[in-house]
Amino acid sequence: MAENEMRRRLMMESARDLEVDLGNVGMDDQPEPVDDFEEDQQEFDWNRCLHDQMFVFQEHELERILDIVITNMTPQRSPAQKPVPANMIFLSARYAHYHSSHELLERLLVSAMDCINDVVEKCQWDMTILAFWISNATLLLHYLKKDPGLFEATAEFQAQLAELINEIFILIVRDAERRLDKVLDVAMLEHETIPGFEDITFQNEWKLFKRKTQVKEEPLEKRFRPPSPKQRAKPAPRNVTSLLSSTLFVLDLYDIHSVITAQIISQLIYWIGAELFNRIMSNRKYLARTKAMQIRMNISILEDWARTNNRQSEHFEGGEMRASGDTTMDAARRHLAPVIQLLQWLQCFSSLNGDDMEALIITLQQLKRLSPQQLIHPVNHYRPEVGEKGLPKSAMKYLVNLQKEAALKRERRRSGIPSPQKSGQDSTPATP
Structure with missing residues (x-):
């Protein structure tokens, strides 16, 4: 019961977050009973085309068949219905190839591809439709590669299928990014996880409207009490993680291959990390110690989500028994590292001592x-609080030397000139 309730809640959240039809996420579907007859069926023979392992059709029926299994097909979550398009196209292709003509096979595949492209184009903002078709396209590609005769006869169609899978992948990512973009600023950059930073004053920033009366400070127990329903309704990091969960749920619902699912989630986490990094760097409002603390706390909620939903894609190379590829946590750790390190830099550089260059070097090594250049920019545009010092001049000089050294290395690489390096010395600029 608890598992069913959790699944139902995820369906509701996915329908809300992704703005899709509840029917498409299977709200009304009932689990199908196991048919004893199905269990007794013989194993599929990939090397021969048996009469009960193909779909016989006439050429004049093709348009009506494709209308049923592609154009008018409404995705549901029942195991028997999800692979219907892939199964029908494959079984029809077997009949056309082994028992009819190459012309019929070509017409079947070209017409099927046109119909699928039309559906994908029409429903490019409906993630359930996209997930349904990337699932069927990968399954059909698997079928064609496993059947020896069709593998050779459908090489061009297989290449088109691979392109289609890539296009749908991009559409799913683009749709999820579009939804994330709507809440990213307010949920991750503006949301204040830590109370008490509202009245911090920054140097050289005047408040035009001052309060007439001093507001009494809230008691500690009131400040840290659980948020009210009104506060919970405001955008917060959970809006971002909810969209990620909804995307993951829909991909699982339609049995998307774990490698594709992992790539989609990894791409979304990369996009979030890159967008946060660029938005912080391009807006001076966020280049402050206290703001960096708030944003870092918000990102930690995203890290918690990756830890809770940690997965290993089922990808095996060279006969290896262990799966290769990043886990969700690995992807989050790698893609969020730049923005996390930027926030760490914003929180610590103003406290560095100009005489302690060793502390600066240890900090930079982390x-x-x-x-x-990315270290210097936030220093130059930093919003110091009243009484807060900036980066010492000696430390800034060291960073400028690092920047010049990096630019020189890039220029030498472009010119093909080896970097001169004295024996027994590294290329790190000397401490000024």
């Missing part, structure tokens, strides 16, 4: 995903 920020390896940031280039010298």
Whole structure:
């Protein structure tokens, strides 16, 4: 009961977050009983085309068949219905190839591809439709590669299928990014997880409207009490993680291959990390110590989501028994590292001592995903609080030297000139 309730809640959230028809996420579907007859069926013979392992049709029936299994097919979540398009196209292709003519096979595949492209184009903002068709396209490609005769006869169609899968992949990612973009600023950059930072004053920033009366400070127990329903309704990091969960749920619902699912989630996490990084760097409002603390707390909720939904894609190479590829946590760790290190830099550089260059070097060694230019930019545009110092001049000089050294290395690489390096010395600029 608890599992069914959780699944139903995920369906409701997915329908809300992705703005899709409840029917498409299977709200009304009932689990199908196991048919004893199905269990007794003989194993599919991939090397021979048996009479009960193909779909016989006449050429004049083709348009009506494709209308039923492609154009007018409404995705549901029942196991028997999900692979119907792939199964029908494959079994029809077997009949056309082994018992009819190459012309009929070609017409079947060309017409089927046209119909699928039309549906995908028409429903490019409906993630359930896209998930349904990327699932069927990958399944059909698997079928064609496994059947020896069709593998050779449908090489061009297989290439088109691979392109279609890639296009649908991009559409799913683009749709999810579009929805994430609507809430990213307010949920991740503006949301204040830590209370008490509202009245912090920054240097050289005047408040035009001052309060006439001093507001009494809230008691500690009131400040840290659970958020009210009104506060919970405001955009927060959970809006971002909810969209990720809804996307993951729909991909699982239509049995998308784990490698494709992992790539989609990895791409979305990469996009979130890159967007947050660029938006922080391009808006001086976020280049402040306290703002960096708030945003870092919000990103930690995204890290928690990756930990809770950690997966390993079922990808095996070279006969290996262990799956290869990043887990969800690996992807989050790698893609969020630049923005996390930027936030760490914003929180610590103003406290560095100009005389302690060793502390600066140790700090920079922990920020390896940031280039010298990316370290200098937030220092130059930093919003210091009243009484807060900036980066010492000696430390800034060291960063400028690092930037010049990096630019020189890039220029030498472009010119094909090897970098000069003295024996027994590394290429790190000397401490000024």
